[in-house]
Amino acid sequence: MASPTWRFWEVTDDAGNLQWLGASRPNTRTALDRATVWTLIPHTRVFVANWFVSEAWAVEDSGLTFESVTSTYAQQIAPDVAQPSTEVIRRITHPERFLTLGQVTSYPAIKLLGKRADRILQERR
Numbered sequence: 001m002a003s004p005t006w007r008f009w010e011v012t013d014d015a016g017n018l019q020w021l022g023a024s025r026p027n028t029r030t031a032l033d034r035a036t037v038w039t040l041i042p043h044t045r046v047f048v049a050n051w052f053v054s055e056a057w058a059v060e061d062s063g064l065t066f067e068s069v070t071s072t073y074a075q076q077i078a079p080d081v082a083q084p085s086t087e088v089i090r091r092i093t094h095p096e097r098f099l100t101l102g103q104v105t106s107y108p109a110i111k112l113l114g115k116r117a118d119r120i121l122q123e124r125r
Contacts, residue, residue, distance in 0.1 A: 006112050008074035009037065010067045011053060019064060021074055021081045023047050023112055024057075036099065037066075038107060039092075042083050045109040045121045050092050051099040075117040078109070079124055 009022035021040040028034055037054045038047035056062030069077075084092070093104055110118035 006071075008069050008071055009057075010069045010073070010077060011037075011039070012065045012067070014063055014065075016065075018077065018080055018082070020050070020053055021078055022050070022053060022057075022066065023074075023107075036103070038105075038112075040078060040081050040109060041089070042078070042081050042121055042124065045118055046106045047109060047112055048092055048106045049099055049104045051104070052091065054099065071113070075113050078113055078117050079120050 005025060005027065006023045007026050009020075009024065010018065011020035011022050013019050022037040023039075024034070024037050026034055035054060035058065036049050037057050039050040039053050040047050053064070056064045057066055108118070109121055
């Protein structure tokens with residue numbers, strides 16, 4: 001079962017292609033946690049604080065569209081999220097403007113999406 005404390009986002013590009021499965025924590029105490037978007041890295045089955053997606057979330061014309069989705073839908077599209085390139089992973093883990101290196105936190109997919117979605121991601125590897 002997916003975590004009820006998270007809000008999920010289908011993040012698409014201007015052409016409508018799925019780019020990321022994002023998760024945010026809108027009801028947390030800290031402003032940083034409320035403004036951060038964690039994105040699924042499929043092969044590791046981990047959601048990582050993604051500074052450039054978080055930054056895009058705060059800007060209107062970023063080239064990305066964020067659609068709030070249910071946890072059930074997030075579980076369904078998780079296997080469709082493309083594995084980011086090594087360069088994109090390097091970019092996520094070397095934050096620039098939005099997060100510091102210490103703020104690039106991560107959460108296991110099993111914690112956010114539940115056992116079934118995590119198992120499907122594991123089988124995909």
